[in-house]
Amino acid sequence: xxxxxxxxxxxxxxxxxxxxxxxxxxxxxxxxxxxxxxxxxxxxxxxxxxxxxxxxxxxxxxxxxxxxxxxxxxxxxxxxxxxxxxxxxxxxxxxxxxxxxxxxxxxxxxxxxxxxxxxxxxxxxxxxxxxxxxxxxxxxxxxxxxxxxxxxxxxxxxxxxxxxxxxxxxxxxxxxxxxxxxxxxxxxxxxxxxxxxxxxxxxxxxxxxxxxxxxxxx
Amino acid sequence: xxxxxxxxxxxxxxxxxxxxxxxxxxxxxxxxxxxxxxxxxxxxxxxxxxxxxxxxxxxxxxxxxxxxxxxxxxxxxxxxxxxxxxxxxxxxxxxxxxxxxxxxxxxxxxxxxxxxxxxxxxxxxxxxxxxxxxxxxxxxxxxxxxxxxxxxxxxxxxxxxxxxxxxxxxxxxxxxxxxxxxxxxxxxxxxxxxxxxxxxxxxxxxxxxxxxxxxxxxxxxxxxxxxxxxxxxxxxxxxxxxxxxxxxxxxxxxxxxxxxxxxxxxxxxxxxxxxxxxxxxxxxxxxxxxxxxxxxxxxxxxxxxxxxxxxxxxxxxxxxxxxxxxxxxxxxxxxxxxxxxxxxxxxxxxxxxxxxxxxxxxxxxxxxxxxxxxxxxxxxxxxxxxxxxxxxxxxxxxxxxxxxxxxxxxxxxxxxxxxxxxxxxxxxxxxxxxxxxxxxxxxxxxxxxxxxxxxxxxxxxxxxxxxxxxxxxxxxxxxxxxxxxxxxxxxxxxxxxxxxxxxxxxxxxxxxxxxxxxxxxxxxxxxxxxxxxxxxxxxxxxxxxxxxxxxxxxxxxxxxxxxxxxxxxxxxxxxxxxxxxxxxxxxxxxxxxxxxxxxxxxxxxxxxxxxxxxxxxxxxxxxxxxxxxxxxxxxxxxxxxxxxx
Numbered sequence: 001x002x003x004x005x006x007x008x009x010x011x012x013x014x015x016x017x018x019x020x021x022x023x024x025x026x027x028x029x030x031x032x033x034x035x036x037x038x039x040x041x042x043x044x045x046x047x048x049x050x051x052x053x054x055x056x057x058x059x060x061x062x063x064x065x066x067x068x069x070x071x072x073x074x075x076x077x078x079x080x081x082x083x084x085x086x087x088x089x090x091x092x093x094x095x096x097x098x099x100x101x102x103x104x105x106x107x108x109x110x111x112x113x114x115x116x117x118x119x120x121x122x123x124x125x126x127x128x129x130x131x132x133x134x135x136x137x138x139x140x141x142x143x144x145x146x147x148x149x150x151x152x153x154x155x156x157x158x159x160x161x162x163x164x165x166x167x168x169x170x171x172x173x174x175x176x177x178x179x180x181x182x183x184x185x186x187x188x189x190x191x192x193x194x195x196x197x198x199x200x201x202x203x204x205x206x207x208x209x210x211x212x213x214x215x216x217x218x
Numbered sequence: 219x220x221x222x223x224x225x226x227x228x229x230x231x232x233x234x235x236x237x238x239x240x241x242x243x244x245x246x247x248x249x250x251x252x253x254x255x256x257x258x259x260x261x262x263x264x265x266x267x268x269x270x271x272x273x274x275x276x277x278x279x280x281x282x283x284x285x286x287x288x289x290x291x292x293x294x295x296x297x298x299x300x301x302x303x304x305x306x307x308x309x310x311x312x313x314x315x316x317x318x319x320x321x322x323x324x325x326x327x328x329x330x331x332x333x334x335x336x337x338x339x340x341x342x343x344x345x346x347x348x349x350x351x352x353x354x355x356x357x358x359x360x361x362x363x364x365x366x367x368x369x370x371x372x373x374x375x376x377x378x379x380x381x382x383x384x385x386x387x388x389x390x391x392x393x394x395x396x397x398x399x400x401x402x403x404x405x406x407x408x409x410x411x412x413x414x415x416x417x418x419x420x421x422x423x424x425x426x427x428x429x430x431x432x433x434x435x436x437x438x439x440x441x442x443x444x445x446x447x448x449x450x451x452x453x454x455x456x457x458x459x460x461x462x463x464x465x466x467x468x469x470x471x472x473x474x475x476x477x478x479x480x481x482x483x484x485x486x487x488x489x490x491x492x493x494x495x496x497x498x499x500x501x502x503x504x505x506x507x508x509x510x511x512x513x514x515x516x517x518x519x520x521x522x523x524x525x526x527x528x529x530x531x532x533x534x535x536x537x538x539x540x541x542x543x544x545x546x547x548x549x550x551x552x553x554x555x556x557x558x559x560x561x562x563x564x565x566x567x568x569x570x571x572x573x574x575x576x577x578x579x580x581x582x583x584x585x586x587x588x589x590x591x592x593x594x595x596x597x598x599x600x601x602x603x604x605x606x607x608x609x610x611x612x613x614x615x616x617x618x619x620x621x622x623x624x625x626x627x628x629x630x631x632x633x634x635x636x637x638x639x640x641x642x643x644x645x646x647x648x649x650x651x652x653x654x655x656x657x658x659x660x661x662x663x664x665x666x667x668x669x670x671x672x673x674x675x676x677x678x679x680x681x682x683x684x685x686x687x688x689x690x691x692x693x694x695x696x697x698x699x700x701x702x703x704x705x706x707x708x709x710x711x712x713x714x715x716x717x718x719x720x721x722x723x724x725x726x727x728x729x730x731x732x733x734x735x736x737x738x739x740x741x742x743x744x745x746x747x748x749x750x751x752x753x754x755x756x757x758x759x760x761x762x763x764x765x766x767x768x769x770x771x772x773x774x775x776x777x778x779x780x781x782x783x784x785x786x787x788x789x790x791x792x793x794x795x796x797x798x799x800x801x802x803x804x805x806x807x808x809x810x811x812x813x814x815x816x817x818x819x820x821x822x823x824x825x826x827x828x829x830x831x832x833x834x835x836x837x838x839x840x841x842x843x844x845x846x847x848x849x850x851x852x853x854x855x856x857x858x859x860x861x862x863x
């Protein structure tokens with residue numbers, strides 16, 4: 001690979017001109033590329049574990065109810081939760097009506113493939129771009145999750161049996177929140193934690209690469 | 219030292235006197251009893267106890283040691299609370315060759331065993347009046363099957379199972395003409411029938427394996443062998459005088475009656491060898507299918523063995539006097555006869571019996587059945603057992619506990635030495651007693667429960683009919699200690715108890731809707747409908763918090779037969795829905811989550827009739843209601859149904 005020659009030559013040759021463009025051209029050491037590939041592959045956890053978990057507890061439900069949000073489906077006590085939600089006029093949660101659950105797996109696969117490509121390509125630019133994409137994906141995902149939560153929590157049937165002025169039922173994005181007799185607690189699921197760890201790992205790799213590049217230049 | 223002991227003795231004597239004289243002193247209870255039976259709020263009991271509900275026809279479930287009532291399981295009687303025997307799905311469980319018999323006298327619960335130990339699979343119980351045996355499922359606490367016992371009168375010695383639940387048995391308490399016949403009561407020869415009901419190893423399904431035709435005694439109780447005596451069953455008998463009238467005197471004349479020892483393995487062989495004859499008879503077998511729908515099959519012709527055609531299947535063990543209980547110790551060696559009119563408690567030895575059979579130590583023969591010599595089978599006699607010894611259970615530590623009816627006490631005695639080591643009063647007139655697992659090879663010990671016939675002054679009085687009662691005693695030490703009195707329903711004859719851990723975690727929480735294949739089940743509200751077929755109207759209805767679908771129904775006419783098929787769409791634990799409709803001549807339904815049940819209703823007048831949910835299900839339970847319109851016969855009102863439109 002000619003690219004390697006170029007990069008190896010860079011520190012010694014003192015070529016600093018055009019760093020902005022050249023920086024991205026820097027090759028990454030083997031272990032960084034392995035870690036990047038590993039980080040990307042770790043995202044496949046989303047296919048075997050849920051991303052997010054909303055737990056509900058009430059006096060009548062000492063054993064609790066749970067809803068697990070995966071990249072492609074929603075599982076748990078959805079039936080019971082829908083049953084309870086109809087009292088406050090919340091729309092029924094139909095996973096098949098949530099388009100995100102259809103294309104999110106593709107995004108995940110795309111991210112994994114892109115990460116592997118970046119690792120294979122071996123340039124820092126790949127890492128930076130991939131981390132950027134991943135960050136945007138995660139933020140958009142969270143924002144979208146919040147938006148759905150807002151929609152379910154606020155757009156209530158005006159003929160609902162239970163109407164409390166000023167009350168809305170948006171589930172928390174993270175942490176606990178009291179919703180009438182239910183305490184709703186929202187935390188990442190296993191795949192969510194893995195994704196967070198992966199994102200942190202990607203940031204870590206970017207920082208290491210950025211520092212390595214600076215050290216190399218100085 | 220001597221003085222201390224003397225004063226302690228005096229104090230306890232004074233306490234006893236005080237206890238005897240003043241009401242309000244807890245007679246018999248020890249000071250630390252409360253802490254031993256206290257189960258804190260939210261905590262679980264140590265044991266499940268299954269008590270016969272006696273003439274309620276039910277089984278009641280209690281927690282021990284608290285004595286808290288947990289559940290009533292209907293078995294032989296219609297039970298309005300659960301719609302049992304009222305719903306179309308459960309009615310058939312009460313069918314017999316006499317038709318629908320909605321009551322029986324439940325006596326002896328028996329937990330299934332494997333290798334002589336409780337396995338937590340099923341509970342069997344007998345109905346004495348129209349002889350039946352029922353099998354209850356222990357994941358749902360429901361009756362799944364009942365079988366009528368043919369050619370019998372009074373199924374008292376029942377269901378007392380064999381070590382691996384190969385068979386549950388039943389024996390005639392009231393001998394009758396066999397086969398049934400219109401004959402003069404006095405002077406006619408009656409017969410007794412010992413029935414071995416086969417239990418399928420995997421499904422638990424019952425079928426009559428074979429019957430043994432015996433002399434017309436009254437067969438009272440039974441136990442099967444364990445370990446070395448596995449393959450044998452023992453039946454006590456009284457009225458070997460074969461009296462037909464005023465039995466209290468006429469059946470109490472002989473010094474000894476018999477325990478019948480039955481070699482059922484050999485009997486099986488004789489049946490296989492074709493030595494049994496089919497008897498023409500008719501009996502009902504009722505079984506719930508996987509969808510919870512009970513169906514009746516009427517059966518006929520089951521094999522009956524005459525002891526003379528199969529020598530060696532029955533021997534009589536002479537036993538004083540009108541023996542009631544016949545109980546086999548955990549080792550399978552000792553067979554204790556509770557001679558209720560006897561002055562001693564006879565203990566027979568299985569190994570001696572085997573030897574006596576080999577030596578042909580026979581006294582005489584009755585109807586081809588050898589009577590063994592008493593001395594040749596008797597191991598010992600427990601002296602001074604009290605008045606009216608009835609039943610014996612075992613603690614697995616070498617002691618036996620016998621209930622004594624007339625002197626109203628439990629005696630504890632050393633099984634090997636055959637001597638009484640402790641006695642404690644019961645309040646009052648104990649019948650059966652029960653040690654958890656005390657009839658198995660592995661008794662749990664720790665407690666004995668007295669099941670009393672009379673309560674008199676033990677509780678607040680409630681008119682002439684007083685509560686029935688049980689008492690819990692601690693038997694973990696040398697001395698038995700009374701811990702607790704608690705009321706029971708019906709007359710609790712016998713009981714069984716099992717460590718909670720053996721069945722607690724197998725409890726079903728809801729029926730999976732996806733696996734509900736009831737032919738009238740509907741899985742979504744969209745499928746709700748009303749269908750007329752001639753004068754039958756089928757309402758396919760769903761129930762979910764807090765509405766029925768449909769909840770407005772029109773097009774029904776006077777004289778129609780309306781069937782409400784209610785599917786509870788809930789999949790949450792502990793959210794049953796009830797269903798009741800005005801003017802129903804049967805009862806209500808109580809539908810568990812995921813279940814479908816059917817209530818038949820025959821409107822006799824035109825008008826608008828409400829129906830509603832009877833089990834407080836939710837904050838809007840009171841709103842869970844609907845209307846059905848009934849039009850005159852032949853009216854043109856169209857079939858209409860809807861919810862919320």
